[in-house]
Amino acid sequence: MSELRIPFNKPALLGQEFEYVRKAIKRGKISGDGHFTKLCQELLKRKTGAASVLLTTSCTHALEMAALLLDIQPGDEVIVPSFTFVSTANAFVLRGARPVFIDSRPDTLNVDEEQIEALLTERTKAIVPVHYAGVGCEMDRIMEISQRRGIPVVEDNAHGLFGSYRGRQLGTFGSMATQSFHETKNISCGEGGALLMNDPKFIDRAEIIREKGTNRANFFRGQVDKYTWVDLGSSYAPSDVLAAFLYAQLKSAERIQSARRAIWWRYFRELAGWAAEHGIPLPKIPAECEQAYHMFYLRMPSLEDRQAFIQHLGAHGILSVFHYVPLHLAPMGRKFGGKKGDCPVAEAVSERLVRLPFYFDLSQSDQEQVIKAICAFHPAGSPWVAAQPGPPLHAMHRQ
Numbered sequence: 001m002s003e004l005r006i007p008f009n010k011p012a013l014l015g016q017e018f019e020y021v022r023k024a025i026k027r028g029k030i031s032g033d034g035h036f037t038k039l040c041q042e043l044l045k046r047k048t049g050a051a052s053v054l055l056t057t058s059c060t061h062a063l064e065m066a067a068l069l070l071d072i073q074p075g076d077e078v079i080v081p082s083f084t085f086v087s088t089a090n091a092f093v094l095r096g097a098r099p100v101f102i103d104s105r106p107d108t109l110n111v112d113e114e115q116i117e118a119l120l121t122e123r124t125k126a127i128v129p130v131h132y133a134g135v136g137c138e139m140d141r142i143m144e145i146s147q148r149r150g151i152p153v154v155e156d157n158a159h160g161l162f163g164s165y166r167g168r169q170l171g172t173f174g175s176m177a178t179q180s181f182h183e184t185k186n187i188s189c190g191e192g193g194a195l196l197m198n199d200p201k202f203i204d205r206a207e208i209i210r211e212k213g214t215n216r217a218n219f220f221r222g223q224v225d226k227y228t229w230v231d232l233g234s235s236y237a238p239s240d241v242l243a244a245f246l247y248a249q250l251k252s253a254e255r256i257q258s259a260r261r262a263i264w265w266r267y268f269r270e271l272a273g274w275a276a277e278h279g280i281p282l283p284k285i286p287a288e289c290e291q292a293y294h295m296f297y298l299r300m301p302s303l304e305d306r307q308a309f310i311q312h313l314g315a316h317g318i319l320s321v322f323h324y325v326p327l328h329l330a331p332m333g334r335k336f337g338g339k340k341g342d343c344p345v346a347e348a349v350s351e352r353l354v355r356l357p358f359y360f361d362l363s364q365s366d367q368e369q370v371i372k373a374i375c376a377f378h379p380a381g382s383p384w385v386a387a388q389p390g391p392p393l394h395a396m397h398r399q
Contacts, residue, residue: 005317006370011183011190012256012360016248024244032237033217036244041194043250047162048169050177050196052203054210054236055243059158059180059193061236063091066126066154066176066195068209068232069202072097076125081111082326082333083346084130088156089327097125098336101328103343107284109353110137112345116145124149129174130156134186134292135285136165139173146174154178157196161187162257163292170292175199181246186256186294186360189246192238209233259360260293266367267296267356274375296356297323298374303351305379310354316373320354 024036037055044053056062072078074096080089082101089099100119105112109132116127127146129137146153153174157163160170161179171177176199181192195210197203207217213233218224249256268282275282281299285291300306306322313320326346328338340347357370 003317004314004319006319006357006362006366007359008319008321008355008357009184010359010361011188012186012249012252014248014252014255016251017245020244020248021241024240027240030240032235032239034240034243036240036247037238040243040247040250043247044179044194044196047253048196049172050198051200052197052206054195054197054206055238055246056193056195056210056236057238058087058191059156059178059182060087060091061234062178062193062195063087063154063156064094064234065206065209065236066178067091067095067097069176069206070126070152070154072125075123077121077123078125079116079119079127080327081128081130081132081346082328082338082343083109083132083324083349084156084327085158085324086327086330086332088128088130089333092126092128093332098123099327099333100124101326101333101336101338101343104132104345104349106345108132108135108137108286108289109345109349110135111142113138113141113145116142117149120145120149120151124151126152126154128154128156130158131160131163131170131292133283133297134160134163134170134294135283136160136163136170136289136291139165139168143173152176152199158182158185158193159294160292161185162253163294164290166288167290171196172198176202181249186260186292187246187249187253189238189242189249192242192246205231210236256360257293260358263358263362263367264291264293264296267358267371270371271298271374278379280379296358297353298356299349299352300354301352301379306352306354309377309379312377313370313373316369318357318370318373320356322350323353323355324350326350 041053072095076097077100078092078097080099083104111129155174155177157171157177158180163170177196179194181189208231213231214227216227219227327333
């Protein structure tokens with residue numbers, strides 16, 4: 001196999017990251033809730049329209065905060081997609097909840113909103129849709145169910161910052177939403193996240209939970225003469241050094257998104273003929289959605305074709321990767337009763353999906369090499385069918 005010259009992912013660096021990190025260090029306060037943390041929070045609040053934004057050390061921690069804010073208790077149930085990263089479920093399982101896994105739509109790979117209502121019980125305490133690949137879920141239908149049944153929605157928007165659904169920013173529909181700034185995301189600080197609150201009733205308690213369960217934020221605003229332990233909580237605030245790095249990325253968000261948009265559409269245009277010839281569906285973007293340009297993926301005819309495709313690109317020095325193992329089939333998921341056939345679309349997608357190299361400074365010449373290598377591959381299998389499961393998969397690529 002050739003040396004892998006074109007990686008799957010490379011975090012964007014735009015120049016000001018180092019300058020802002022130096023400034024953060026020079027200011028003499030590099031712990032949480034410093035100058036750059038506040039700048040990031042205000043910028044995100046302004047751009048998304050959320051009522052409040054709190055930076056966190058990861059999207060996982062933002063989800064854990066959401067579970068605490070909803071007072072999730074042992075025996076509660078939470079609706080989560082099977083085709084997602086483990087944190088979506090784990091944050092609620094840590095509070096004693098039982099994850100109820102829901103299948104994906106075969107077009108966008110988002111949660112199948114028409115299956116939600118049948119899974120609700122008197123123990124359901126939250127619905128957690130994931131905007132897969134930064135393409136919005138059918139939020140009109142999801143929110144209609146939420147409001148009619150009185151069940152809060154927490155949007156896992158790890159993929160979808162600056163994407164929108166019917167002109168409204170993803171992450172602003174549910175009571176809360178979570179963001180990721182992991183190095184695989186469009187905008188990154190290596191590890192980081194944010195909790196967006198759209199329902200103001202959660203804001204005060206979120207500050208307490210994020211500050212180890214203390215009313216420290218009130219103390220610094222002069223509202224109390226000392227701060228103390230008042231609630232559950234943990235240390236969820238990131239270092240201001242990470243926030244400084246993130247602020248540089250957020251200020252350059254339009255530049256990052258513009259570059260990724262061009263890369264995504266070039267894949268879409270130049271692979272259309274090859275994909276049609278081999279019965280390989282390209283990503284589906286509904287007309288009501290403006291995607292976040294987070295990833296470009298293909299769904300091969302079979303698991304064997306997917307593995308051969310990854311090896312074929314590897315032989316050309318190109319790294320491509322698969323994605324999630326369905327959570328209901330993972331060892332932990334099986335402990336909650338998950339079994340093969342529960343979520344057939346997720347099972348089929350997991351075995352066939354492959355993600356292409358996609359990052360801010362992917363050059364035109366390197367992308368051309370990727371496209372040429374893809375077009376030289378001829379899958380042996382029949383066209384992909386969403387409900388046709390294949391052999392089990394035993395590995396998962398990170399996030």
